Every structure is written in structure tokens, then in C-alpha cells.
Amino acid sequence: MRYLPLTDTDRTAMLDVIGAPSVDALFADVPSHLYLDGPIEGLPLAAGEMAVERHMRALSKQNLAAADAAFFCGAGAYRHHVPATVDHIIQRGEFLTAYTPYQPEIAQGTLQMLFEFQTQVARLYGCEIANASMYDGSTACWEAIVMAARLTKRHRTFITDGVHPHYVAVAQTMAHFTQGHVDYACPAAKAEVGEDAICAAIDEETSCVVVQYPDIMGRIPDLQKIADAAHGKGALLIVVNTEPVALGALEAPGNLGADIVVGEGQALGVGLQFGGPFLGLFAITNPKHVRQMPGRLCGETVDADGKRGFVLTLSTREQHIRREKATSNICTNSGLCALAFSVHMTLLGEKGLTALAAENHRLACMAADRLAQVPGVTVMNESFFNEFTILVDTDARQLVRDLAQKGILAGVSLGRLYPDGDGRENGLVIAVTETNTEEDFEKLASALQEALSKEMGA
Template sequence: MRYLPLTQDDRQAMLAKVGAQSIDDLFVDVPEAARLNGAIPGLPMHASEMAVERHLSKLAARNLTAGQAPFFLGCGAYKHHVPASVDHIIQRGEFLTAYTPYQPEIAQGTLQMLFEFQTQVARLFGTEVANASMYDGSTACWEAIVMAGRVTKRSRAILSTGLHPHYVSVANTMAKFTGDTLVTGAPELTAEPDTDSLIEQIDDHTSCVVVQYPDILGRIGDLSKLAEAAHAKKALLIAVVTEPVALGAIKSPGEMGADIVVGEGQSLGVGLQFGGPYVGLFGCSQKLVRQMPGRLAGETVDAEGKRGYVLTLSTREQHIRREKATSNICTNSGLCALAFSIHMTLLGESGLRKLAALNHGRAVKAAEALTAIPGVELVNKSFFNEFTVKLPREARPVVRELAERGILAGVSLGRLYPAEDALGNGLVVAVTETAEAEDIQALADGLKEVLA
């Protein structure tokens, strides 16, 4: 039964206080046509537990899940093998804490894990510091943009055309409330990222330049030139990494001069999970640490000189002086961060490099197999485990036809950029260590048949 702590008299007193006659008065802004009047159409009033289970099982069986077919989807969410030991370790009692580890004496396991997580992310990104995670990559990206505005006292951000359109969408939504100006556009099917175009747009009003690495088409650019141009105008360079496994093979953004590096950590320790929850990664230079959103765990010693962990810096939105808070994000994706950290620990540096090499090698084989098909062209000059091919016809129906054959072929650019006709033939293909030789062959054979 429902728990209703308020009596009818309580509710009437509250309504009177706000000047409303009834509960319905609180919903006057909702159009009449949008209000639900009665039962939900198409649903029975009741059903047995067994009947509901059977019905939902039939609906779930209609899904073609990542493990049931040759799988080449990517664009920000990647299928990697997560060792069973990750799930086992995250359930250990040492990591149980009440929401937020404010009481260090009972949350040492969680605090130590966050400290290790920060170290791993900082080393991966090539930054001096990293926080204890954020919600996901897209919100971490926006937080980086608004942080750059605080640092530079400017409000014009230049977003690379190679930045994931979902990240751009989140930034545009948030910018409506902050007044920031975002300059962006759709990518072109060219072999190189839009570095020169970004440099031309930097001016004295620019707070930051945001570039994805590797970008939405899988292209890998040298960020050094871009960092130098941004710094010459006293702007910051923000790098977005949606595939952290790539950093086991390519130079980190921090090494090339990025001031802030953010990204999505789903690839390590976290399954696809139909879109979430995921974990946002955030690193920056030491001099910017006071402007960084989120919280930081630090290492210290107790009264007896023994090593211990505490929250060293935390944003103030939950505490005093909320108007000075660096973010309205007041938590972190703790469980996903734990899974990320455990997976990274199990891999180690050499393991991550081997995993990255395996990903790249299989992607190269897939690119060779697909471009051997008449009419299929490779767009990229360089790539890690994700690349874009240009098909001789529109990619969206091709993807649907392959899905009907039990092959999840990739992400069509027409799905990401429906208004851009020039991108309609583009197909982004992601190849991880989970793609076996027979999967790559099935993709190539299926594509050849569909295009014939």
C-alpha cells in the first residue's frame, strides 16, 4: 500500500498556503489534452504475476542483444569483454557506503577506491588531477565548457564538428540557461579532423575549443597545434574521449596540451546496459583544480599515523555557500566508477596496451574486408577501433537490412545527422576485441549481398 504521511487537513492547509483550491489547480499549466483521465489505454486493469512475467518475456525476446549477433555498434558506447571478477569484486562489503562517503571512518574502502580511480583517470588522460567521476560523458563535457567560462571569464565556446552530436545536444540544452554561445556544425566525410577550421575560429572572446579524440568518425588528430593556437588567445583546449581503451595505444590529450580532458568510462568495467547508467571521467591541470566540478578523494594519515582516505575537495552545492558551487551535479556514478577502477586494475598498464592493440588489429582487418567490396570507401586516414566507410547508397536502410539478417553493422550517420544529406551514405563501424574473425566475415558477406 502507498505511504501517505499527510492527512486531508494537512493537504488543505498546504493548498491554502499557496492559494490553490484543489490539487488540480497545481496542474493548470498542463494542457487538458495531455492529462490522463482514467486508466492507461491498452493496458488491462490487472493481471496475475505469472501473466505479466510471460508477457514481458515475450517482449524482451524481440530484442536483438549485443551478445546474440555480430556486433559493430559504437559511437560512444562500446561492447568490450568485462571479466566476471569485476561483478564479483564490486559486491564486496568493503565498498558498501551510504550514498556519499562523508563519514571516512566507515567508508575507507569506497574512499580508497575513488583515490585509485582518480589516479588511473589522471594517468590515462595525461592530466595532473582527476575527480571522483561524474554522471556520464555528455554532462562531463558540458561541465568542462562551463568551467572554461569561469576560468577565462568568456562565454563563446567552439565545438568541433567531430564532437558527438548527443554531446552537442546536451551542451546546447544547458547553454540556454547560461547564455553561453556555442559554435558548431556537422562533420564532413574527410580523412582528417577539422583542426584548421577550428583554429581559424578562435578569437579573443573564445573561452574554449572542444574536440573529440578520436572523433565521431573515428579520426585521430594531433591536438598539439590546436592547443598552441587556443593558448595563444588565452582560451582552453577541452578534449573529449568517448573510447578510453584508445588511450592504451595513442598519445593522451594531456600530453598534447589539453587543459581539460573529459570522457565516458563505459568501455571499462561497465556493460552496454541499453544506454546506462554510465560514468563520466574528468581531469584537468593542477592550476584549475579549484574550478573543477565534482569531488576529490585524498590520502592522509590518522591520529596514529596510519594511512587513510577522506574527501579532500567537494563542491559546495550540498553545503554552505551554494551560490559558489562549481556545479549542480552533486554526486558521482560511484558503482560504475568502482567497476571501471577494478577493470583497470585487473588489466594493468601492459594489459590495457595489449587490449588496445587487439582492438586496433581487428579494426584494421574489418576495414580491409569492407573496403574490398565494390563501392565501399574508407573515409579515415587513421583510426583506432572505429572508422567510417562511405557506401554507394544510403546507409540507414542498409543497416536495417543487415539487422534483419542478424548483423548489427554499425551506426549510420543519417541517424545521427538526419538533416545532413551529404552524410547519408556514411556508416561508422566499431570493432572491439569481442568481434571474432567469423563476425567480421559475416559483416563483409552480408554487406556485399545487401549492396549487390
């Protein structure tokens, strides 16, 4: 295919049609401090191929990978052991090169996989119907919010303070363009979720209440109580789950009153890869709402010979058919990541997922008990799954940086998640999975004790 660049006349004509004075005007919503004002620092203006390779290798050595450290980072992205079988299967040619299966006669394998994936997600979430995946957890959360607005004919969204701040930022950004109203307040670092205050904030104008389970600080909210309050006001309950392994131990949100359950599937089958790709999960409890769901659904049918087969169904909701009348503008379902999730779930099975969840919780309790013995450390949570928050006597952001120099990735500081301050700077979210060892816990505890003792001595 030849590359045919646009001429100045072409650009002017396009700008006239959309009513923009210049190309720069198309980026008006990007904060000015993020614009580059020159070449990228550290990269030469010109170099040969071998020189570029050497330079990029040198830069990559500055990274501290999860496998090379005592690793306790979580907050929406988790390190679990991914069996080698997962990678082997997803790299088969018929999966690796597959596109959206619009032609069922040549895509039965992909369609069957997606159908099974939907079944797994629906059972995991305690829901009736799940779609064939979405881009990631944060955009799935936003899609749930606008779906709730369509169903309730209301436009006030109440996002509780335990929801991941990145998910909140996506919702606030999108609401800016859809005239939606998002109520949200940053959380305090405390053990109580505050269900009574959440219930009291729901009114007759509320379209939906968004609750994370477990939440960003590892706390486990009482979903049934919040669901009852929301339904009493005619609102829907949207539950966000960023750690699917937790549902091997906790009750499924759909069984506790959730109307829409969304989440991030990265923890199963999709390793940590410097920020992506991720995998959005989306499910509903009321089949009557299926036509308002975003994304694609795969359905089971029979062919002309009466044999079992699979097809895309209810796809008229998609942007490529309905355009302005579409319920969603989703353009990808992260199909390869969905396959990885489904393969990993299949390898685990129900008993395996339950056992994995139990091991995660056991190790997390062990780590929390050890850290509680460190002077200057307080374990904030009264209950948790595999992620909890500790409070330290110093700014946790600097503590994380100092421990990284010692080969310990100590967690995610609340100060990084909430950089505006307000008393959260001393909070540190610790995630523990089956990949951690008792030696890791001892390394973290010893390093924290040394760092905190120096801080107190100073």
C-alpha cells in the same frame, strides 16, 4: 515510511512560490510530440502479476542483444570483455550498498578505491588531478565548458564538428539556461578533420575549444596544433574521449596541450546495458584550477595515530554545502561504475591496457581491409583506432535495419546521429573490439555485399 501525497492546496502553494501557473508549465521545455496522449500502446490497462511477467518477457524477446549478434556498434558506447572478477568485487556488500563516503571513519575502503580511481584516470589522461567521477561523459563535457567560462571570464564555446552530437545537444540545452553561446556546425562525412579551419575559428571571445579524440567518425585530430592556437587566443582546450581503451595506443591528451580532459568510462568495467548506467571522467592539467573543478575529490591524509587514511577533500564546491555559490550541481558520481572501471583497469595494468589497445587496432584494420573489398563500400578514414566510417551507395539507416534482421548489428549510421540530412545518410560508423572475430567480419562483408547488390539491381 508512510506515503503522504500532496493535496491540491499544497500544490497551489508550491506553484505560487515558484511562479508557475500549473504543473504542466514545469514541463514547457519538453517537445509537445513527446507527451503521451493516452495509455502506452501494447500494455494492458490492468492485468495479474503473472500475466504482466509473461507480457514483459515476450516484449524483451524482441531485443537483439550484443552477445547474440555480430556486433559493430560504437559511437560512444562500446562492447569490451569485462572479466567476471569485476562483477564479483562490485557486488560485495560494502561496495554495493555504500553511499557517498562523508564519514571517513567507516568508509576507508570506498575512499581508497576512489583515490586509486582518480590516480588511474589522471595517468590515463596525462593530467595532474582527476575527480572522483561524474554522471556520464556528456554532462562531464558540459561541466568542463562552464568551468572554462569561470576561468577565462568568457562565454563563447566553440565545439568542433567531430564531437558526439549527443554531447553537443547536452551543451546546447544547458547553455540555453546559462546564457552561454555555443558555436557548432554539423560535420561533413570526409576523412580530413580540418585543423586549420578549427584554429582559424578561435578568437579573443572564445572561452574554450571542445575536440573529441578520436572523434565521432573515428578520425584522430592533431590536438597539439589546436591547443597552440587556443592558447594563443587565451582560450582553453577541452578534449573529449569516449573510448578510454584508445589511450592505450594514442598519446594522452594532457601531454598534447589539453587543459581539461573529460570522457566516458563505460568501455572499461561497465557493460552495455540498454543505455546505462554510464560513468563520467574528468581531469585537469593545471593544479591551480582545482578549486574550479566540479564534483568530489578524495585526498590522502594521516589519522591521529599517524596512519595513512583517505577523506573527501575540497567538497565545499558541492551543491549540498555551497548551494547557490557551488561550481556544479552534480548529484552523483556513479560510484559503483567508478569501482567497476577501477577494478578492470587494475586487472589490466599498464601493459594489459597497451596490449588490449593493440589488439583492438589490429582487428579494426583487418575489418576495414575486408570491408574495402565490398563493391559499393568506401572506407572513409585515413587513420583510426578501433572505430572508422564507411560510405555506402544507399541510405545506411535502412541498411542497418535490414542487417539486424539477419543477426548483424552493423554499426551506427550517421543518418541516425544527424537526422537532418545534408549528405550524411550514406555514412556508417563501424566499431571493432577484442570481442569481434574474423567470422564476424566475413558475415558483415557478405551481408553488405548482398544488400548493396540488391540495391544496385533495383
